[in-house]
Each structure stands twice: as C-alpha cells, then as structure tokens.
Amino acid sequence: MDRTDELFPGYDEKGRELIRKAYGIAADALDGQTRGNGHPFIEHPVNVARIVADEIGLPAECVAAVFLHEAQRFPQENPAELSGAGFGKDVLTLVDGLNKISTIKPRDTRLEAENYKRLIVSYSKDPRVTVLKLADRLEVMRSLDIFPKASRERKVLETLMLYIPLAHQLGLYNMKSELEDIYFRYAEPEQYRAITNKLKSTEGDRQKLMTQFIEPLESKLSAEGIKYKLKIRTKTAYSIWRKMQKQKVPFEGVYDVFAIRFIIDCEPDREKEHALCWKVFSHVTEEYESDTNRLRDWISNPKPNGYESLHITVRNKDNVYLEVQIRTKRMDEIAENGLASHWSYKGIKHEATLDKWLVSVRHILEHPSEKGNSEYYEDDLPEPPSKEIFVFTPSGELRKIAAGATVLDFAFDIHSNLGIRCTGGKVNGKAVPIKERLQTGDVVEIMSSKNQKPSPDWLNFVVTSKARTKIRQKLSEAEFQKAAEGKELLERRLKNWKLELNDEDLAVLMKKTQHKNVNAFYAAVGEGSIDIADIKNFLDRKETARTEDESSKPSEKPQGNQARKQVAANDDIMVIDAKNVKSLDYKMAKCCNPVYGDDVFGFVSIKDGIKIHRMSCANAARLMELYPYRIQKVRWSDSPSTSSFQVTLKIIAAHEPSVVNDIFDTVNSFKASIRNFNVADNDRNGTYVIQIKLSVPNNLELDKVISQIRVKKNIIKVNRL
Numbered sequence: 001m002d003r004t005d006e007l008f009p010g011y012d013e014k015g016r017e018l019i020r021k022a023y024g025i026a027a028d029a030l031d032g033q034t035r036g037n038g039h040p041f042i043e044h045p046v047n048v049a050r051i052v053a054d055e056i057g058l059p060a061e062c063v064a065a066v067f068l069h070e071a072q073r074f075p076q077e078n079p080a081e082l083s084g085a086g087f088g089k090d091v092l093t094l095v096d097g098l099n100k101i102s103t104i105k106p107r108d109t110r111l112e113a114e115n116y117k118r119l120i121v122s123y124s125k126d127p128r129v130t131v132l133k134l135a136d137r138l139e140v141m142r143s144l145d146i147f148p149k150a151s152r153e154r155k156v157l158e159t160l161m162l163y164i165p166l167a168h169q170l171g172l173y174n175m176k177s178e179l180e181d182i183y184f185r186y187a188e189p190e191q192y193r194a195i196t197n198k199l200k201s202t203e204g205d206r207q208k209l210m211t212q213f214i215e216p217l218e219s220k221l222s223a224e225g226i227k228y229k230l231k232i233r234t235k236t237a238y239s240i241w242r243k244m245q246k247q248k249v250p251f252e253g254v255y256d257v258f259a260i261r262f263i264i265d266c267e268p269d270r271e272k273e274h275a276l277c278w279k280v281f282s283h284v285t286e287e288y289e290s291d292t293n294r295l296r297d298w299i300s301n302p303k304p305n306g307y308e309s310l311h312i313t314v315r316n317k318d319n320v321y322l323e324v325q326i327r328t329k330r331m332d333e334i335a336e337n338g339l340a341s342h343w344s345y346k347g348i349k350h351e352a353t354l355d356k357w358l359v360s361v362r363h364i365l366e367h368p369s370e371k372g373n374s375e376y377y378e379d380d381l382p383e384p385p386s387k388e389i390f391v392f393t394p395s396g397e398l399r400k401i402a403a404g405a406t407v408l409d410f411a412f413d414i415h416s417n418l419g420i421r422c423t424g425g426k427v428n429g430k431a432v433p434i435k436e437r438l439q440t441g442d443v444v445e446i447m448s449s450k451n452q453k454p455s456p457d458w459l460n461f462v463v464t465s466k467a468r469t470k471i472r473q474k475l476s477e478a479e480f481q482k483a484a485e486g487k488e489l490l491e492r493r494l495k496n497w498k499l500e501l502n503d504e505d506l507a508v509l510m511k512k513t514q515h516k517n518v519n520a521f522y523a524a525v526g527e528g529s530i531d532i533a534d535i536k537n538f539l540d541r542k543e544t545a546r547t548e549d550e551s552s553k554p555s556e557k558p559q560g561n562q563a564r565k566q567v568a569a570n571d572d573i574m575v576i577d578a579k580n581v582k583s584l585d586y587k588m589a590k591c592c593n594p595v596y597g598d599d600v601f602g603f604v605s606i607k608d609g610i611k612i613h614r615m616s617c618a619n620a621a622r623l624m625e626l627y628p629y630r631i632q633k634v635r636w637s638d639s640p641s642t643s644s645f646q647v648t649l650k651i652i653a654a655h656e657p658s659v660v661n662d663i664f665d666t667v668n669s670f671k672a673s674i675r676n677f678n679v680a681d682n683d684r685n686g687t688y689v690i691q692i693k694l695s696v697p698n699n700l701e702l703d704k705v706i707s708q709i710r711v712k713k714n715i716i717k718v719n720r721l
Contacts, residue, residue, distance in 0.1 A: 007046065008053050008063060015060030018087070019049075022064035022071075029071035036146035044139060045070035051135040055174070062128055065094035066135075072099060094132065097124025101133055106158055107392040110428070110441030113165035131170065137163045138175055141182045154398050156186050157390055161440075171307060174336050177236045184238040195237040198251045206232055206258050213260055213288075213322060220283050226276060227265040233325065234258040256313075259323035263332045273328045274299055277310050280326050288314035291321075299331075306334050389440045401438070404463045408434040411446045412467040419467060420474055421448035435461045453478070465658075472661045480677060483519040486526025493532050499539045503644030503695065509535060510673070517673040518695065574602055574634045576612060585609030588646075592617035593721075595645040597699035602632030610634075644695045646675065647702055648721040651690040654714035655681070659688060662715075666708045672696045687716065 004020045033041035049066045052058050100123035109116040167176035185192045243254045296311035310326040412419030426445040454474045515521040524530040592614040594600050599615040653659040676693035696702045710718050
C-alpha cells in the first residue's frame with residue numbers, strides 16, 4: 001500500500017490519486033532537506049496535510065495544495081509546470097494563494113490581526129487558503145521545541161497576535177484552544193505546569209461528579225429512546241488561568257473548570273435534532289435546579305459560524321454547580337472543528353452547510369470591522385503581555401522592549417552609540433521626535449547625527465534601565481571633562497591674578513551658585529554659566545576685608561609659644577583649630593589625609609612645621625619608632641570651622657555600567673562632594689578600579705559614605721587611602 005493511502009484513508013480513489021501525485025512532487029523537491037530536529041523536511045507538510053484532512057475535514061484538493069506549496073519552498077517546480085500535471089484550476093489557485101500569503105512578513109501586519117486578514121484577502125480570494133495557513137501554524141506550534149530560542153519567541157508572539165484571533169473568528173475552536181495552550185506553555189511555563197498538574201490531580205473527582213450526575217437521568221432518557229454519549233469537556237489550562245487572573249481567584253475558585261456534554265446520536269434532521277435536545281434539557285432541569293440566567297440557546301439562534309448547542313448551569317444535591325451542554329453528533333462535529341469539518345470525503349463538493357461556512361469565512365475576511373464578526377466565542381481573546389511591546393526594525397527584525405518605551409529607548413536597545421547620537425526616528429514611515437512612545441507592531445527607523453549629545457532632559461522620558469544608565473554615564477563623562485576644563489581655566493586665571501581659592505571659599509561659592517558638588521561647579525565655570533570675574537570679585541572683597549581686619553588689631557605679633565597657647569588644652573597636647581590653619585605652623589599630611597574626628601598625632605618636620613597624621617597612617621609606626629622626640633600629641637577642637645576635608649577612596653567594583661552612577665548617587669546623598677574621579681579597567685579580573693577624591697566635613701559623614709557604597713550591588717571592596 002502506498003504511504004499516502006495509509007496517511008489519508010478517508011478519501012476515495014480519485015482523491016487519493018491526487019494526493020499521491022502531489023506528495024511525490026513534494027518528496028522529490030524536499031529530498032535532502034531537514035528540520036531542526038534532524039528529521040526529513042517532508043515531515044512538516046505531511047503533518048499539516050493530516051491536520052487539514054483529519055482535524056478540519058477539507059477535501060483532497062486542499063491536501064494536495066499543501067504538498068505542492070511546500071514543494072515550492074525550495075523551488076524545483078513552478079506553477080507553469082504544475083498546470084500541466086493535471087491538478088486542475090482549484091488546486092493551482094490554492095497553491096498560488098498559499099505561496100503569496102507565505103511571503104507576508106510580521107512587519108507588514110504590524111502584529112495586528114485585522115491587517116493580517118486584509119493582506120490575506122488581497123493575496124487570495126479563496127477562504128480555504130486561510131484555513132490551510134492556520135493548519136500550517138498549528139503544526140509549527142506543535143513542533144516548537146525544534147526551533148532556536150529567538151525563532152521560538154517570535155513564533156509564539158505571532159501566534160498570539162495573528163493566528164489565535166483568526167482561528168477564533170473562523171470558528172475553529174479546537175485549533176484556537178490548542179494554540180492558546182501552546183502559547184501559555186511557553187509564555188508562562190510555571191503557571192502552565194501548576195494548572196495542568198491540578199487538572200490531572202482532580203480528574204478522578206470530575207469523573208465521579210459525571211457518574212453521580214447521570215445516574216438519576218439514565219432510566220428516563222432510556223425510556224425516551226434517546227441514544228447519547230456523555231463526555232467531560234475540561235477548560236484549557238489557558239482559559240482557566242485567564243479566569244483566575246480576571247476574577248482574582250485560585251484554581252479552586254473557578255467553578256466552570258469543566259462541563260458535562262450530552263452528544264445525542266440521531267439523523268441530521270434539524271427538526272428531530274432540536275426536539276431531542278429540548279427533551280434532554282427538560283429532563284436535566286426537572287432533576288436539577290437550574291440557573292435560568294445562564295441559559296444559552298444557540299439551537300434556536302445558531303452563531304454566525306454555525307455553532308449550535310444548548311448550555312445550562314445546574315446545581316446538584318451537594319451544592320456543586322455544573323455546566324451542561326446538549327447537542328447532537330452533527331452539532332458537536334461542527335462545534336469542535338468548525339463548519340469545514342462537514343465537508344464530506346465522499347466527493348460531495350457542494351454541501352449546503354459547507355458552502356454557507358465558506359461564504360461566512362469570506363465575509364469575515366472581507367468585512368473585518370463588523371462588530372458581529374468578533375462575537376463568536378464566550379471567552380475573550382488572549383491579551384498581549386502588558387509589560388512589554390514588540391516593534392520591528394526596518395529590516396524586519398522583531399525586538400522586545402518595555403511598555404511605554406520611546407524612540408530613544410529603542411535606539412539604546414539596538415546599540416548604545418546609536419542611542420547617544422539619536423536625533424529622532426521614523427515610526428511606520430512618519431518622522432517623529434525622540435520622546436515618541438512606541439506601540440506593539442510599530443516599524444521603527446532611528447535617525448542619528450554625529451553632532452548629537454545626550455541631554456539631562458532625556459532622563460525625564462526614557463523608561464528602560466539600559467537607556468537611563470547609558471545617558472547618566474555619558475552625562476557624567478561630559479561633566480567630568482567640562483569640570484577639568486573649567487578647573488584648569490580657573491586655576492590659570494587665579495595664578496595670573498595671584499589669588500588663591502581654598503576649600504572654605506569654594507564651599508561658599510558652591511552654596512551661592514547652588515551647585516551640589518565640586519564637579520558641577522567647575523563644569524559651570526567651563527561652560528561659562530559661572531563668570532570667573534565674579535569669583536575674582538568675591539576673592540578680592542574677602543582679601544580686602546581680611547586686610548582691614550588685621551590693620552585694626554595691635555601690631556605686636558604673638559611669639560611662637562604664645563601662638564601655641566591659643567590652641568592648647570594643656571602643656572603637651574596641641575588642639576587643632578581649623579580657623580587658624582594658616583597662622584599655626586601645621587599641615588594635614590597628604591599620605592593619609594586626616595578628617596575631623598579621626599584619631600591623629602602630630603609630627604614636627606624640619607621645613608613644614610607640624611604635620612598631622614592619622615594613627616592608622618601607613619607611615620605612623622615608622623615615624624614613632626625612628627623619631628619619638630618629634631611626635632606631638634594633638635586633638636581636634638570641639639567643633640570644626642570648615643566643612644571641607646580631603647579624602648581619597650579606592651573602590652574595586654564589578655564591570656557593570658551602572659556602578660559609577662550608583663557611587664555618584666550615594667556620595668551626593670550625604671554631606672560630601674566629589675573633587676576628582678578616576679576609573680581604570682582591570683580586564684584580567686573583569687573589574688573597575690575606581691579612585692575617588694572627596695570633600696567631607698568629618699569622619700562620621702565619611703563612614704556613612706563608605707558603608708553605603710560597600711552595600712551597593714556590584715561593589716567588591718572599598719578602602720580609604
């Protein structure tokens with residue numbers, strides 16, 4: 001027996017011959033081609049054809065069209081040659097339609113089902129082409145594991161946005177439900193496992209409920225001569241999850257997890273079918289209390305897609321609510337697979353119900369805006385992920401980005417350098433500014449300029465962390481560069497004017513100009529927003545005031561031991577009074593940079609007077625051992641008269657772009673300002689080596705800064721130098 005005879009036994013000899021011929025062409029054309037799992041590629045069209053034949057019920061011409069379409073995926077045949085192979089106009093029209101709609105790219109649809117339907121209509125007028133395409137997608141989704149991760153994610157999204165709504169509108173409910181469940185399995189794997197495991201564990205309970213439900217009805221239905229099959233219809237995992245989300249209830253709180261379905265065996269005569277359905281309905285409602293508000297009569301008024309069934313919710317003696325569905329065998333077949341399933345295999349090409357369905361499908365495709373076309377199903381259609389949007393590059397690459405993202409976010413998502421140079425974009429061919437919000441399905445082209453520079457304003461509208469981090473990083477780099485230029489300029493001018501800007505003066509100027517840190521102050525000088533002449537005037541006025549103050553004092557200068565007494569608590573302990581730093585002969589040692597509050601000692605040097613060192617200074621032990629007679633006990637005055645002590649920190653951090661910004665934010669949250677900052681890459685260890693020079697008022701504030709930096713993510717080590 002030929003393989004096609006085994007695969008498609010339901011067709012007559014003429015139909016099998018047509019399929020046999022098409023299969024042979026496909027097998028030759030696809031010879032040597034394999035799928036992602038290593039299997040021969042012919043496996044794909046065979047599986048699609050079986051869905052078309054067994055699950056949807058389309059005729060042999062449609063099965064043959066599937067094989068001929070796939071044969072042209074790797075072109076060895078062309079329509080002209082096929083036309084001479086005796087396939088007939090119908091088959092060739094289907095093949096042509098499939099070939100055309102297979103060229104539709106997701107970018108062309110903008111991931112909108114209505115756009116997709118419009119394109120299908122423009123490419124093929126035969127509605128069967130749409131059904132064949134859905135069968136093809138179902139086979140792809142069943143084989144999703146064989147595709148690479150990126151391709152898998154794209155196909156899952158396309159199925160959610162394009163194919164599930166299409167199956168929904170065409171009344172292919174089984175197909176729609178299966179596509180939803182596959183989508184759910186890949187999109188929410190944990191939730192999917194939890195619900196499917198719950199369904200398995202409660203299967204026995206559902207079977208027991210059905211047995212108890214039918215017991216009091218069996219004799220009554222038998223006496224009426226009604227033949228039927230009882231079936232449990234369990235909601236799909238996806239439908240249950242949607243109800244749980246919508247109603248905010250656990251699995252146990254979803255009352256219609258399953259329905260009991262009567263499938264009545266009778267002749268396909270509508271009057272007899274309706275009479276039998278209502279008889280079963282009356283027996284059920286006599287035995288069980290019914291909720292008339294939940295009665296759904298789609299027998300008297302079938303849905304536009306041909307769906308016929310009676311639905312009623314009843315309550316049993318244990319107060320358990322059950323949904324009951326009543327339909328005939330013919331109605332069930334149509335409800336499961338759509339009206340296409342009623343196309344007979346026995347060569348009856350013009351059965352009224354199928355023709356009616358094909359007319360309905362064509363109408364749906366050609367009139368997508370009509371409200372009634374979306375009211376075929378009780379459950380809502382799936383909703384796309386709310387926290388993400390999906391947009392396309394001009395080349396058709398699909399990219400996922402946070403909801404609310406702008407053109408600028410998208411530019412940074414593609415590449416950091418493109419984000420930095422971004423000046424705007426084109427969304428679906430229309431020019432837009434960088435702050436334009438994107439929507440799922442947008443085709444986005446980024447416009448850039450080499451002269452573009454990041455602005456602090458950008459941080460007000462970007463939403464992705466990558467964009468925010470890169471913008472902050474670039475702004476910081478620009479500020480440091482501008483600060484270095486400003487500092488160099490100011491120092492050069494002050495040197496020419498023979499003026500000095502000490503830390504106390506700098507603190508006053510920063511407060512006056514409302515700059516939070518030293519870098520911002522010097523950057524403002526570099527940009528010209530702070531006039532250097534104003535700084536000169538400030539220093540001149542201060543120098544004049546100091547001179548006048550000194551001239552009003554007695555001319556006698558205190559002797560050295562008298563000066564010492566000004567800052568002494570007793571004969572051998574010197575008190576460090578920052579007010580008199582210049583008049584007293586001492587300096588802060590640069591090797592350890594003491595800060596107010598540190599445990600310190602003085603060392604009498606030959607040229608620089610007394611140098612103040614921290615007790616923890618690396619040089620302390622050596623100085624005390626070699627020169628004990630030069631050690632001076634010192635202590636801090638009760639309160640410092642300056643809020644500016646220099647200190648250097650060495651930070652080892654993981655190689656993450658956000659680290660620098662985290663350090664800046666931490667320092668700025670305390671009474672500290674950055675005087676200098678240097679970052680070096682240690683490629684061998686994959687770390688940053690950061691040296692940061694701070695100005696702090698005391699060691700308590702410094703300890704706060706160090707402790708907060710240490711607990712930051714990606715910080716490995718913090719040392720005070």
